[in-house]
Amino acid sequence: MYTIICYPHKLSAQINSTAYPRIAGHVGIVHPLISFSSTGTHSNFKESYTVGMPLGINIWESSKIGFSLEIVPSVRAENGSSRVSNTLIHPGILFALGKGLTFAGRAAFETSGRYGFTPVLNKVLVKKKHHSYFAAIPLPVRFGNSLPISSTIAFQFGIGF
Numbered sequence: 001m002y003t004i005i006c007y008p009h010k011l012s013a014q015i016n017s018t019a020y021p022r023i024a025g026h027v028g029i030v031h032p033l034i035s036f037s038s039t040g041t042h043s044n045f046k047e048s049y050t051v052g053m054p055l056g057i058n059i060w061e062s063s064k065i066g067f068s069l070e071i072v073p074s075v076r077a078e079n080g081s082s083r084v085s086n087t088l089i090h091p092g093i094l095f096a097l098g099k100g101l102t103f104a105g106r107a108a109f110e111t112s113g114r115y116g117f118t119p120v121l122n123k124v125l126v127k128k129k130h131h132s133y134f135a136a137i138p139l140p141v142r143f144g145n146s147l148p149i150s151s152t153i154a155f156q157f158g159i160g161f
Contacts, residue, residue: 018063020060020061020062020063021059021060021061021066022059022060023057023058023059023060024057024058024060024160024161025055025056025057025058025160025161026054026055026056026058026134026158026159026160026161027053027054027055027056027158027159028053028054028134028136028156028157028158028159029051029052029053029054029156029157029158030051030052030053030054030072030136030138030154030155030156031044031051031052031154031155031156032044032050032052032140032152032153032154033152033153033154033155034152034153035150035151035152036150036151036152037147037148037149037150037151038148038149039148047078048076048077048078049076049077049078050074050075050076050077050085051074051075052072052073052074052075052088053072053073053074053075054070054071054072054090054156054158055070055071055072056068056069056070056071056090057069058094060094063096064095064096065093065094065095065096066093066094066096067091067092067093067094068090068091068092068093068094068104068106069089069090069091069092070088070089070090070091070092070106071087071088071089071090072087072088072090073086073087073088074086074087074088085112086110086111086112087110087111088108088109088110088111089108089109089110090106090107090108090109090118091106091107092104092105092106092107092118092120093105100123100124100125100127101121101122101123101124102121102122102123103119103120103121103122104118104119104120104122105117105119105120106118106119106120108140108142110142112145113144113145114142114143114144114145114147115142115143115144116140116141116142116143116144117140117141118138118139118140118141119138119139120136120137120138120139120156121136121137122134122135122136123135123136124160130161131159131160131161132159132160132161133157133158133159133160134157134158134159134160135155135156135157136155136156136157136158137153137154137155137156138152138154138156139151139152139153139154140152140154
């Protein structure tokens with residue numbers, strides 16, 4: 001004799017999917033290391049020190065592409081005093097490259113009167129359930145404000161959530 005058991009509920013495997021669009025954010029610290037222009041090479045740590053504090057919001061359209069907006073106030077210290085020297089408005093497009101790597105192509109608009117673009121390569125170093133720690137290499141290129149074109153190599157680290 002056979003017994004037939006009916007289950008009124010649908011059985012399915014657990015699927016770990018993320019709904020899109022997805023909003024994420026990040027905060028960090030960025031250290032310009034060295035800048036190049038027609039006036040010469042300038043190290044951040046020689047005559048003064050500048051540090052930026054990026055605050056960003058990311059809107060991921062899919063797991064591969066998203067939009068990001070960073071606001072980056074910078075503090076400059078020299079000759080025993082410090083001040084907020086610049087604020088950067090930094091919108092851009094995010095491209096997930098896989099294995100924790102993301103490329104950001106950002107436009108740059110500074111309150112100092114400079115403008116340009118910043119390609120950024122970002123790598124997640126430690127991924128937790130609700131946040132991650134990352135490092136990035138921004139390569140800002142700037143124009144305008146009657147100054148020569150400049151390019152910089154910087155190092156950024158922070159936390160994404």
